[in-house]
Amino acid sequence: xxxxxxxxxxxxxxxxxxxxxxxxxxxxxxxxxxxxxxxxxxxxxxxxxxxxxxxxxxxxxxxxxxxxxxxxxxxxxxxxxxxxxxxxxxxxxxxxxxxxxxxxxxxxxxxxx
Amino acid sequence: xxxxxxxxxxxxxxxxxxxxxxxxxxxxxxxxxxxxxxxxxxxxxxxxxxxxxxxxxxxxxxxxxxxxxxxxxxxxxxxxxxxxxxxxxxxxxxxxxxxxxxxxxxxxxxxxxxxxxxxxxxxxxxxxxxxxxxxxxxxxxxxxxxxxxxxxxxxxxxxxxxxxxxxxxxxxxxxxxxxxxxxxxxxxxxxxxxxxxxxxxxxxxxxxxxxxxxxxxxxxxxxxxxxxxxxxxxxxxxxxxxxxxxxxxxxxxxxxxxxxxxxxxxxxxxxxxxxxxxxxxxxxxxxxxxxxxxxxxxxxxxxxxxxxxxxxxxxxxxxxxxxxxxxxxxxxxxxxxxxxxxxxxxxxxxxxxxxxxxxxxxxxxxxxxxxxxxxxxxxxxxxxxxxxxxxxxxxxxxxxxxxxxxxxxxxxxxxxxxxxxxxxxxxxxxx
Numbered sequence: 001x002x003x004x005x006x007x008x009x010x011x012x013x014x015x016x017x018x019x020x021x022x023x024x025x026x027x028x029x030x031x032x033x034x035x036x037x038x039x040x041x042x043x044x045x046x047x048x049x050x051x052x053x054x055x056x057x058x059x060x061x062x063x064x065x066x067x068x069x070x071x072x073x074x075x076x077x078x079x080x081x082x083x084x085x086x087x088x089x090x091x092x093x094x095x096x097x098x099x100x101x102x103x104x105x106x107x108x109x110x111x112x113x
Numbered sequence: 114x115x116x117x118x119x120x121x122x123x124x125x126x127x128x129x130x131x132x133x134x135x136x137x138x139x140x141x142x143x144x145x146x147x148x149x150x151x152x153x154x155x156x157x158x159x160x161x162x163x164x165x166x167x168x169x170x171x172x173x174x175x176x177x178x179x180x181x182x183x184x185x186x187x188x189x190x191x192x193x194x195x196x197x198x199x200x201x202x203x204x205x206x207x208x209x210x211x212x213x214x215x216x217x218x219x220x221x222x223x224x225x226x227x228x229x230x231x232x233x234x235x236x237x238x239x240x241x242x243x244x245x246x247x248x249x250x251x252x253x254x255x256x257x258x259x260x261x262x263x264x265x266x267x268x269x270x271x272x273x274x275x276x277x278x279x280x281x282x283x284x285x286x287x288x289x290x291x292x293x294x295x296x297x298x299x300x301x302x303x304x305x306x307x308x309x310x311x312x313x314x315x316x317x318x319x320x321x322x323x324x325x326x327x328x329x330x331x332x333x334x335x336x337x338x339x340x341x342x343x344x345x346x347x348x349x350x351x352x353x354x355x356x357x358x359x360x361x362x363x364x365x366x367x368x369x370x371x372x373x374x375x376x377x378x379x380x381x382x383x384x385x386x387x388x389x390x391x392x393x394x395x396x397x398x399x400x401x402x403x404x405x406x407x408x409x410x411x412x413x414x415x416x417x418x419x420x421x422x423x424x425x426x427x428x429x430x431x432x433x434x435x436x437x438x439x440x441x442x443x444x445x446x447x448x449x450x451x452x453x454x455x456x457x458x459x460x461x462x463x464x465x466x467x468x469x470x471x472x473x474x475x476x477x478x479x480x481x482x483x484x485x486x487x488x489x490x491x492x493x494x495x496x497x498x499x500x501x502x503x504x505x506x507x508x509x510x511x512x513x514x515x516x517x518x519x520x521x522x523x524x525x526x527x528x529x530x531x532x533x534x535x536x537x538x539x540x541x542x543x544x
Contacts (some may be wrong), residue, residue: 027198050330082203093281
């Protein structure tokens with residue numbers, strides 16, 4: 001590990017701040033997703049695409065991909081509809097879910113419990 | 114000739130006559146009145162049949178309506194129940210608990226127990242979330258100092274600004290690497306203890322403010338975290354720990370704050386990689402200025418391999434912590450100095466687990482085979498300095514999706530102190 005002779009704090013903080021600002025501006029600007037009903041559900045995307053609009057995924061797909069990446073899926077009937085609302089909000093913070101992802105997951109869990 | 118034609122015609126008429134072969138009673142010609150009566154009777158039968166069909170349809174519709182009314186009534190009752198519990202519908206107690214047994218070389222074997230309730234509250238129809246978590250456990254190095262402990266692990270408030278951006282503050286889980294944020298709870302962690310580095314040189318929770326979110330891009334997703342906190346404190350006066358960072362002391366020792374963040378990338382839904390940094394000035398007032406520069410790289414991949422009838426779970430994280438060179442106890446007044454060393458530490462882990470989830474045998478598909486290598490290297494000439502590495506082999510059995518029994522054997526290698534191989538059994542449950 002090379003010795004750091006100059007204080008790199010400001011450089012790194014500026015870089016992170018820039019990345020953060022860019023992501024926030026881009027993200028909040030594009031916060032206009034079309035209603036789910038207007039999009040035909042797709043199956044698991046087999047291809048890899050770095051850019052472009054994200055494919056629409058159903059609640060069960062998002063639940064499977066995001067929740068079960070780290071832990072086993074908890075049975076939907078384990079919590080009530082209102083409790084799932086709160087728990088998925090907590091997991092949105094913990095797992096960096098987008099608002100749309102968490103809403104779709106909540107809808108799936110509430111419909112299945 | 115005309116006579117023959119006439120006879121053939123009459124015989125033909127006889128043979129083709131529709132009344133031929135009928136009873137004498139039915140061969141009577143039908144009067145106009147009888148025909149009308151028959152027609153009327155036929156119409157009445159048809160009407161009666163139509164009425165029966167309509168009645169059946171009405172009954173089916175009424176049954177559907179009744180079912181809908183019942184659903185509405187149930188919904189009304191449910192709403193009423195929720196109203197009667199106003200303030201509780203957005204309130205959840207979750208968390209985890211674990212109990213177990215540990216036999217470690219050089220120490221007495223012991224049972225252990227720990228309960229970590231997580232309390233969440235989301236005000237109705239709002240973008241706020243309030244989180245708090247406690248750790249109720251047993252601690253103490255020996256019989257005389259053993260006690261039960263209650264520690265606050267989380268106490269934060271967050272607000273979702275938009276779908277891709279959340280801000281918050283309080284005592285929160287620091288997004289440094291993945292372990293403490295994603296895999297730490299005992300019903301998620303496949304091993305009964307933390308990797309060495311995440312017990313020693315990584316922050317768990319700190320007091321400050323944070324911003325975080327995620328941006329989908331194509332089939333991939335980027336995640337970001339940025340925070341400012343009071344930061345860790347540098348231990349300067351403990352002869353066994355001088356030079357180490359104390360991440361459990363939430364009060365700042367100076368006016369300098371810690372800044373950090375993590376950028377994550379998910380090229381596929383079952384793969385995540387990230388890079389984290391944290392800067393701080395952890396020295397107490399009166400001690401020479403020390404810059405702490407910490408970095409971490411993490412990788413996690415959890416594919417389902419149908420050819421091998423199961424799921425693999427591979428994780429790797431490594432942490433580098435550089436605090437530069439400083440002299441501790443420069444006057445020798447504390448009895449262990451002066452000690453000068455380059456305070457560079459590093460450590461991490463690699464783990465690989467396999468669970469045959471696709472097998473038909475119910476017992477076998479709930480078994481998970483786990484292996485881990487973890488390491489922590491601190492300056493040998495520093496107080497408590499050590500180069501330690503461990504190999505852990507474990508077998509877990511998943512009783513339910515949120516309850517697991519773990520057994521593990523750890524093969525320990527230390528450069529300075531005695532190796533401490535250990536056998537651990539733990540039951541972890543998610544609440």
